[in-house]
Amino acid sequence: MAEFSKPRYNVDVLKVEVPIVMEFVAGTKAFKGEAAYTREEALQHFRSAADVTNLPFIYLSAGVSNPVFIETLELAGESGTSFNGVLCGRATWKDGIPIYAKHGEKAFEDWLNTVGVENINNVNEALKAAHPWYGKVDGAI
Secondary structure: OOHHHOHHHOOOOEEEOOOOOHHHEOOOOOOOOOOOEOHHHHHHHHHHHHOOOOOOEEEEOOOOOHHHHHHHHHHHHHHOOOOOOEEOOHHHHHHHHHHHHHHOHHHHHHHHHHHHHHHHHHHHHHHHHOOOHHHHOOOOO
């Protein structure tokens, strides 16, 4: 984040992966049993990464499941960082692919209209912790 925040790159918004891997954060729902960080250490990783830039930045879902991405955004919010949004795709629809493969297009469409919509709503709810991008840009709005 520090490197690509340098003026020579002319970057307006950074799109970045979160600075931790949730399955290694002790005490989270996503935790898989081998800890790389405590919850407080994970929160500090969010803060340390955010501290190296004044640019707006958004988090990528990195293909994790919707529940893991939601928990990640909740942790980002808890850290107090001023992230500005997300760019996610697979976190909203990837769990529907086995439905499509086993049951066809109509079943997948039904899944998208129910679970897929719920996934998007979950992301939108978690985004209440995000901050407006224009607070970081001089002369904007």
